[in-house]
Amino acid sequence: MIGKLEEERPVTRVAAEFGINKSVVSRAWKAFQTTDTDVRKVGGGRPRTTTAEDDRYITLQTKRGRRQSASAIAQQRGDKCRGLLWPDAFTKGAYSPAVLNAASR
Numbered sequence: 001m002i003g004k005l006e007e008e009r010p011v012t013r014v015a016a017e018f019g020i021n022k023s024v025v026s027r028a029w030k031a032f033q034t035t036d037t038d039v040r041k042v043g044g045g046r047p048r049t050t051t052a053e054d055d056r057y058i059t060l061q062t063k064r065g066r067r068q069s070a071s072a073i074a075q076q077r078g079d080k081c082r083g084l085l086w087p088d089a090f091t092k093g094a095y096s097p098a099v100l101n102a103a104s105r
Contacts, residue, residue, distance in 0.1 A: 005029050 004014045015022040054077060061073045
């Protein structure tokens with residue numbers, strides 16, 4: 001994408017070629033011009049504290065006991081999971097993929 005823009009092709013045409021919004025191309029081009037690199041920084045978020053196994057356990061327990069509180073799940077798994085889930089996330093029996101995805105991050 002950057003190469004096409006360096007060839008002085010219009011942003012709208014490059015966006016159309018890639019099938020993406022022109023604002024995405026424009027932001028990428030602006031970032032490239034500012035930093036002189038097209039490599040995106042990796043790992044800028046909060047470090048993980050649970051393993052994939054912990055995430056599977058939390059998800060499984062939530063599906064099994066929908067009225068089980070987040071603190072109860074954390075106590076079953078040990079100190080490793082303590083504080084990772086919101087206190088009232090699962091207490092009302094509300095299983096939603098959004099909540100589970102948030103809990104597994």
